[in-house]
Amino acid sequence: MTLGEAARRSAADNGFDLQAFAFSAAPEQLRPPRIVRIGLVQHSIVLPTTAPYVQQAQAIRSKVGQIIDAAGAAGVKVLCLQEAWHMPFAFCTREKQWCEFSECAETGPSVAFCRELARKWGMVIISPILERDAAHGDTIWNTAVVISHTGHVIGKHRKNHIPRVGDFNESTYYMEGSTGHPVFETAYGKVAINICYGRHHPMNWQGFGLNGAELVFNPSATVGGLSEPLWGVEARNAAIANSYFVGAINRVGTETFPNEFTSGDGKPAHKSFGHFYGSSYVAAPDGSRTPSLARHMDGLMVADVDLNLCRQAKDKWGFQMTARYDMYASDLQRYCTPDFQPQIVRDPAAQSPS
């Protein structure tokens, strides 16, 4: 596959890791191939978190703009940025001033910036931001905005599952999303977004699959000490189980905050909560995957995916046909009742092992 000289030069000049891979599918008689070039962007913040917020945001946009331009020049048609890409990931601090970074999903500076680049390159852009919902009492959400290849906002999705783990004090800032499991039918395929911590929830992945997703992005922000043993497993399993492609994206770098905070782990107060390990990758429904982007560098992953592979995987493996959704619908309903009794078969001799 050809990325073109401009993308390679930009990667060299601007110091980001550029990688490219292609996934193929079998030829079909009744459908042409549906090859889509997708892009994943991972990046660090630029200025110290003590800099004026407007300058911090501008510096990030400026750097990310170079990577998006490289992606556009390389022919990427669907691109996703990392979680809350426009700001430092300050949710470790529990300080509320960071809410200033939140933006209107439809009219904020991030969406204006992405709309222009989407129009420029004829590229669908998914922009995960901290959303300020002025129409509903200035509520904060963790939201992904989907922008069409013509530069208008198709819609948005709000993070379904909110972590309370390690330094990820996100439940301090926003609640569980209210948008269900929307699938966005773009010019280049049916796209959905499973934001960060939602990757630990198999039913969240499944929700997008049941609504017909062919390509699900997982924009994340997660650090080495917490989740790295899980990173190569979850997105890949989701691609297999749901017969779609997954683009898993993690931010990169170490972010230091002005005031010290504790981490609930008995260690002294500190100002940084570890290294965001990048390692973004694409996983396919047949179990294959790309290598990871760098662990310590900004990066652009370009992948050609033939979306026909999704239905081919469904026809081959039959996971959807054999899923017994009706059984699980009633099981879950029963589980949610206050008097639920687990299905346990007790060994009468269990209390007295020999």
Next chain:
Amino acid sequence: MTLGEAARRSAADNGFDLQAFAFSAAPEQLRPPRIVRIGLVQHSIVLPTTAPYVQQAQAIRSKVGQIIDAAGAAGVKVLCLQEAWHMPFAFCTREKQWCEFSECAETGPSVAFCRELARKWGMVIISPILERDAAHGDTIWNTAVVISHTGHVIGKHRKNHIPRVGDFNESTYYMEGSTGHPVFETAYGKVAINICYGRHHPMNWQGFGLNGAELVFNPSATVGGLSEPLWGVEARNAAIANSYFVGAINRVGTETFPNEFTSGDGKPAHKSFGHFYGSSYVAAPDGSRTPSLARHMDGLMVADVDLNLCRQAKDKWGFQMTARYDMYASDLQRYCTPDFQPQIVRDPAAQSPS
């Protein structure tokens, strides 16, 4: 950890791969550690599939008995055998004479054999067999029988999801299981069994988790050309997502059948459908795992697991608390209605990409 000389000598004399690993958990103040030594057995068949059935079954029992004795001598307290361990995996043939191998779960020769060994070693044994259900019209099931450390049958579970993929024509022989997601409370922890193809279904894994499983075995029979890229992913993801240990077991070797059959892949008729690749392993709720047993050899995997790690993982990650089961219960119910409309947000310009 010490396995003892008897197990090592048996492995050397009988030619099976013996491996041992330990998983630890943090010490707690209010619960003692709950360390259980578990065992996974993988094995090939012994006689040609043309030999008289009674001899085939006896030869397998004789070999497996040696491995179970080694496990018992090594101190294993919960042991699981591979799927349909007592017979060749003949479901590629679509021939019905292989149903002769089926047995009564409560009184057949396999259960008698396992009950004796369970009693001998004070060991819980899970015996996955082809079950003949005489009380219900001689129906065939794919069933795991759970035998207590005192040698009595605690109960059984029937495979929930039946494959129709590649040479796995199992829907020709038996139907989807009727036993739900039972968890067996044994003397050594809460144990469940996700049989073979059920490992592709995240809600099947979850069903056992919701009923309180701490240790789920996945007795399988699967070949390299079909599932090997998925093998290291699915059981590990299940352990992470459900905060329990998983013991993934695959049979080993190549089985040749008397009459030729086709595989629906355009290739000429043949008598074997590929190599069962063994590679059994144990995965933990924290994302760690053991290496795999051999790809071409019988094997016994011994692992010490501290079951306290399950609840520790739940408390740390909060997947159960944040799972929003009620949302998924209604989503699934809606999905199962004939007039279900997927949640799709269409880009009006999607039909005319630039």
